[in-house]
Amino acid sequence: MSELKDKQILVVDDEPRMINFMQMNLELEGCRVISATNGREALDKAREELPDVMLLDIMMPGMDGFETLKRLRTFS
Numbered sequence: 001m002s003e004l005k006d007k008q009i010l011v012v013d014d015e016p017r018m019i020n021f022m023q024m025n026l027e028l029e030g031c032r033v034i035s036a037t038n039g040r041e042a043l044d045k046a047r048e049e050l051p052d053v054m055l056l057d058i059m060m061p062g063m064d065g066f067e068t069l070k071r072l073r074t075f076s
Helices: 016-030 037-048 064-072
Strands: 008-012 032-036 053-056
Touching: 008 016, 008 037, 008 064, 016 032, 032 037, 037 053, 037 064
Parallel strands: 008 032, 008 053
Antiparallel strands: none
């Protein structure tokens, strides 16, 4: 049995094909996947959904992954 089974994972990437790829593979392991396409959306979903894990792209337009992580740490 996968250690990831029933974990909620937030996947953050500005490329939809990367989100789809990660979502497909994580769901095969039994994860519940939510996604965001930018830093602001990721912060909102992290507050609302309280994921177990966040997979965060670093190079995104607007708020990059480093800034997103910095802001996430203020409430998580």
